[in-house]
Amino acid sequence: MLRIRGLKKKFKNFQALNGLDMDVEEGALYGFVGPNGAGKTTAIRVITGLLKPDEGTVEIDGKDAFRFRMEVRDAFGYVPDEFGMYDNLKVGEYMEFFAACYGYTGLVARNRCMQLLEQMKLDDRADAFVDSLSRGMKQRLCLARAMIHDPKLLVLDEPTSGMDPRTRLEFKEVLKELCAEGKTILISSHILSELAQMCTDIGIIDAGRIVLAGSMSEILQKVNDSNPLHIRVLEGREQAVAFLQKDSRVKTISIEQGDITIQFHGNSRDEARLLEGLLAAGARVNAFMREQGDLESIFMQITNHDMERVVMRGEE
Numbered sequence: 626m627l628r629i630r631g632l633k634k635k636f637k638n639f640q641a642l643n644g645l646d647m648d649v650e651e652g653a654l655y656g657f658v659g660p661n662g663a664g665k666t667t668a669i670r671v672i673t674g675l676l677k678p679d680e681g682t683v684e685i686d687g688k689d690a691f692r693f694r695m696e697v698r699d700a701f702g703y704v705p706d707e708f709g710m711y712d713n714l715k716v717g718e719y720m721e722f723f724a725a726c727y728g729y730t731g732l733v734a735r736n737r738c739m740q741l742l743e744q745m746k747l748d749d750r751a752d753a754f755v756d757s758l759s760r761g762m763k764q765r766l767c768l769a770r771a772m773i774h775d776p777k778l779l780v781l782d783e784p785t786s787g788m789d790p791r792t793r794l795e796f797k798e799v800l801k802e803l804c805a806e807g808k809t810i811l812i813s814s815h816i817l818s819e820l821a822q823m824c825t826d827i828g829i830i831d832a833g834r835i836v837l838a839g840s841m842s843e844i845l846q847k848v849n850d851s852n853p854l855h856i857r858v859l860e861g862r863e864q865a866v867a868f869l870q871k872d873s874r875v876k877t878i879s880i881e882q883g884d885i886t887i888q889f890h891g892n893s894r895d896e897a898r899l900l901e902g903l904l905a906a907g908a909r910v911n912a913f914m915r916e917q918g919d920l921e922s923i924f925m926q927i928t929n930h931d932m933e934r935v936v937m938r939g940e941e
């Protein structure tokens with residue numbers, strides 16, 4: 626649905642996007658995660674055609690977004706990170722204004738607006754002033770507006786920032802429903818855990834490029850495969866350590882109070898083989914356990930540039 630290659634964008638001396646590649650499959654709920662200043666908004670502005678990149682390509686629904694501006698415009702809806710001011714405009718009027726921008730008028734427009742307001746649970750607010758809405762309601766209104774032309778792809782820039790936990794949860798439910806109805810959704814956030822439970826795919830951006838991307842299960846697996854592995858042996862620790870030292874996938878070995886902790890890059894099959902090897906080498910192993918992946922700490926490490934190395938090495 627969305628294919629991005631080699632995006633670069635420089636502001637004066639600052640390289641905001643530095644060779645960004647991204648793929649969002651049709652039907653995905655894609656979490657675009659990165660610390661503040663990583664380049665999320667810049668990337669989204671390029672995707673939505675508001676900003677011209679210095680280099681690179683964006684394809685939306687198979688079409689070059691820069692060459693086919695008008696066709697592509699109908700394929701996506703955009704919820705920006707900042708909500709404008711709409712003094713003296715009522716919710717219904719606001720919707721009808723945007724409907725008119727897409728060529729809907731009269732009864733067709735009114736029906737379309739009401740249907741979207743209902744879907745966003747705002748139908749009882751049609752006569753309220755936009756500025757009187759809560760932050761959560763404003764974001765749902767913005768989403769209703771972004772869907773006026775029934776686009777296949779929705780692009781949302783940090784929509785849940787500034788929401789209280791309950792509103793945030795409700796908003797995420799709405800997104801999950803839309804995804805289940807067949808929309809492809811790209812949502813950005815600087816908080817990984819915020820998106821982890823709901824997204825099907827994640828792309829982590831740091832300093833203008835993707836440092837880790839894939840389906841949630843792939844990422845968790847990758848993270849897991851580079852976590853520390855703890856080994857406890859009753860007898861034959863020397864044999865165990867000698868055996869581990871010979872394995873090239875064992876990157877580090879540390880021994881603390883008799884427990885051996887290693888950095889071992891491999892999947893669960895490799896783990897099983899390692900355990901068999903330890904036993905064959907004469908070690909009596911009574912505990913053998915991979916530390917479970919904590920996505921949040923991984924995110925912190927990746928964006929501090931440490932984990933990036935580890936993860937890359939895990940892919941060798």
Ligand SMILES: Nc1ncnc2c1ncn2[C@@H]1O[C@H](COP(=O)(O)OP(=O)(O)O)[C@@H](O)[C@H]1O
Pocket residue numbers: 636637639641659660661662663664665666667668
């Ligand atoms: N119009 C601009 N002029 C100069 N610098 C900018 C501009 N827009 C963004 N930047 C800089 O580019 C970097 C990335 O910004 P942004 O894309 O907004 O990050 P994010 O949305 O991930 O927080 C930041 O360091 C920001 O200061």
Ligand SMILES: [Mg+2]
Pocket residue numbers: 665666667706782783
């Ligand atoms: Mg931003």
